[in-house]
Amino acid sequence: MYPDKEADLLKAFSPAEPIFTVDPDYIKRARSLSKREDNPCGQALKALLVKADAALKQEPLTIVNKPILPASGDKHDYMSVGPYWWPDPDKPDGLPYIRRDGEVNPEVEKTDRPLLAKFISTVKTLGLAYGFTHREDYAAQAALLLRTWFMNPETRMNPNLLFGQAIPGICEGRGIGLIETAAFAREMLPAVSFLRDYRNWSQKDMEDLQAWFHAFLEWMLKHPYGVDEARHGNNHSSSYDIQVVTFALFVGQSDLARMILKGVGERRIAAQIEPDGQQPLELARTKALGYASMNLELLLELAEIGRQWGIDLANFESTDGRSMRRAFDWLYPYWTGDREWTLPQIQPFSGEPAFRCLRLAAYLYLNMDFEPVKAELACVNQKEKAQQIYNLLVPPFEGSGLHALRISEDVVIRDPHVLVDPELANGDPALLPDPEFVNGTPTLSEVEVAFFKENGFLVKRGFLQEKETFDRIVDYVWENVPREIVKRDDVQTWFDAPHGQWTEADAEQAGHFSRGTWKMRSRKIGTEPFFVDKIANHPRMRQLVSLFIGDPVKRANRVRGVYCIFPKPPNSESRLAPHGDHTAAQLSAMVFVDTVPPHSGGFTIWPGSHYMSHLYHTTVYGPLDPDLAEPYSKARDNVLREIAPVEFSGKAGDVVFWHPRLIHGGGVNRSADRDRPVVRLVVPCEYQRDGMTPYFNLSHGPAPNRQWWVDTRNFREDVPATVDNMWDGWAFDTGTTDAGDCSA
Structure with a gap:
């Protein structure tokens, strides 16, 4: 019984590097x-x-x-x-x-x-x-x-x-x-x-x-x-756990700390929080709001420590629905004053626990609405919020601003060149045929390496022969549309999709869907064997990835999901939405699971933009440096003015391998203008070498709550980005390989 095993794991004192x-x-x-x-x-x-x-x-x-x-x-x-x-x-x-x-x-x-x-x-x-x-x-x-x-x-x-x-x-x-x-x-x-x-x-x-x-x-x-x-x-036991975890880390015994953290879900969250979010042991007190807020703050602090060690407590949920998030949602309207507190609170409630809970929740759940500087708190004014010393330990949450930095209004984005398999060109002179060296083998040639370095992408046509898998994925997309908001056999419902309300619950279970773009992803979606085994870890994929970045290649635990772009209504206005991801991937891939004709929303990149992006990141594979966000935005805008993008079309089984620093985005699906409306479906995958020492820090790499869409982490062996080191560590192995051995 806790903490007997943990006590046995404590080693005799020996000076060690402290961990904070x-x-x-x-x-x-x-x-x-x-x-x-x-x-x-x-x-x-x-x-x-x-x-x-x-x-x-x-x-x-x-x-x-x-x-x-x-x-x-x-x-x-x-x-x-x-x-x-x-x-x-x-x-x-x-x-x-x-x-x-x-x-x-x-x-x-x-x-x-x-x-x-x-x-x-x-x-x-x-x-x-x-x-x-x-x-x-x-x-x-x-x-x-x-x-x-x-x-x-x-x-x-x-x-x-x-x-x-x-x-x-x-x-x-x-x-x-x-x-x-x-x-x-x-x-x-x-x-x-x-x-x-x-x-x-x-x-x-x-x-x-x-x-x-x-x-x-x-x-x-x-x-x-x-x-x-x-x-x-x-709350006493929650406080106990924070202490023994923190002290174990401080004396250099991280194994003990991790063991304690891994048990917090069942031992504390499932035991202290009801399925509706109430905390009965705290609500029975005479200062019920204060104690319930304090205990949740303690649990969120444990979740924050767990995040740094790859232990996802923020999203732990028992079989009957007990979770920190439920407790947070239950308390939130009382903090903001939207709901009147009717249980005992014999002393005025201090807003500090609420402030800290909101700040931690903003980071752990990636929700700007929870940021306490922006949120309305009934018992803390703006001056008090701003002067909270806690701001220096956990600064205000800035949301996804570094992912979606605004493009200057004077930028005119050029129309894309559409790269096509010659079989799909149909003699259209406006289309850009594949370079002559394009093939479907899991090999790299010197010409392909040079092209990839210069442009940041490489196309492999017919690379995966997995018709059954692709058909299953297409069916799976339509199976995940809630309440038939969009219908597979009714093209009219595709335009300006989705029709009807796409709720927060829908987004949690199936990903965000807005203005015709659906990133179908969730904690489950993307982990299924037909994604992981048949696509991300397909022998041919791993073979070619290893030629790019070297062995061993980390085994993928998931893909991002399926990125779907629905057709725009005929003759409607729309524009590209380029951005950078700033994730930890060393190589990315877009896998076509259905035919994407030209001008049908194909994946779009700005060739050569990886060189521009590289120097604005903290490390070669690290995040965008927040202090360089403004100059990065200006440099990106110059790229958008000067470089014509490339849009990819293709058939099921075609794969685009691309450098993760490229400026990219979904294309505009104008297939309805050609009287052949289709839904563009691609599966994004990320790769990195195995054997690295990962960070779990939020800004060093995706936290556990981001891992539902990306399976890569920044690592301690990474180094600051310089002019000369973009390709350091890449293998670019151009040795011959028998493709037949990798087709299974």
Whole structure:
């Protein structure tokens, strides 16, 4: 039973590189945004520095100066009392104390609890201030406070909570006292991460701090109080999990942290959240809104840590529908004031948990509507939102802005050249026939390599002979249209599709469908064997991909789905919508699963644009650099003005291999203008080499909630993009291969 196995997995202390839960990519973005006074990060930094300057005057804090001693007689032992326990007015000595939930006994102020809170808050302020300014006086003061509290033998705290939340007349300490050290994990250690850059914070300092937390972690995992807290069942257990995960990472024991994270879904989410999103253990309290919000915040923080390690808690759902998202949706209208709170809340609700929940949810669910700076919160005004120090740890969510950067209004996009198989040309002089070297074999020639490098694409005609698979995929598309909003046998329903409301539930289950473009994809769609085995991992696909990027090729777990473009009504106006993906793929492919005649919405690229895009990314395969978004947009617009795009037409089994940095988009389906309306269907696939060390950071590569459409991740071996390294690491193997061996 938890945490018995986890306790057995804890290894003896040995100095190791500390791992912090703060996402360095968030910090990088926050640092950039903090230079702008009109941005919440800039306003948060201004507010932070006022506090940091005051914190410079703070004397070192220690628990050894307490006026009363715990039962152990050791002044180094932390002690506090249960905040909601009061003297019994019916007893002469008031003992034993009785519980008054939600009402704080002022005796708490005489214990170590307020001192601990002050210590953590001060270290957090100073550490963050140093991280954003590199002022060494901030770091020096933070280091002094840390050494005093954790390292100095005369002033240090013992690594246990034997006397936390005592109840006079009942017990000298309880497991639930561990809720009071949660801020070590949630607030203090993220600030400590910045001290790695401080020259007077030595390796020994870090190792001594790790040794303290290793001892504390061992106590949490093995002492009956720690075990009680792990099994408590409500927000206390959520807080416990955050602590043991964070402390395990800090002492370099990521295997233990991952093991704990993997159990959070069944152990916490399924146990604490009802199918309708309510949290009964929290809603039974006298401050129900506060406790339900706090517990969800804790769970979302666990999901955020899990995201960084490839463990998708944000989208965990039990068989009967219990999930974090349900809890979020249940609480959301109460935070915004759209629904009146009718359960007990004996104190005014602080909006800070709601703010943090919204910020994390915006990232985890990729939903700009959840961004708290934009959302209406009933209990937090705009100034308070902007000055939240949390903005510097998790900056405002910017949505998909880097994917869909606006094209300047003065850009006139040129009409595409349509590249066709000569069999489809029908003598039309406006069509561009394939180069003479185009073939359907899983080989690369020197001419093909040179063409690919220059233009960024290579066509292989008739590359896959999988008629049964292609027919199944076409049928599958129509099977997934909800409520017959578009009908396979009624061409009139194809124009301006979809007809009727395409709901959020439809989008979740089958992908977004708007203005004639349907990206049919979901967590399930794209993982079926006829996609994965018969297309993405087809032996011929893997054979050719390996010639491009080298062995071993990572096995695909999914494809993006099916990208469908429906015909425009005859003689209607429309235009191309070019964009860049900025994903981690090393090579991409578009597989035709049905015939796409010329001018029927074929996949469209801007030849050679991969060279332009390359230098605006943080690394060769990394994301677009947010600070270069504006110059990138200008360079992209110049490409659109100067380069005529190429639209691909073809038959089922044709494959376009292309460089992921190319500017591209779906073509305009004008097949109805030629009295032969068709729906364009292609299956996008992504590839990268295996054996790399993946990042799970959001901006370093798709988070788990993005993995339903792309199966590639950025990796630690990647290097900054330079003028000369676009093709570093590519194999471009032009050796001969017997295509017959790869046709199965």
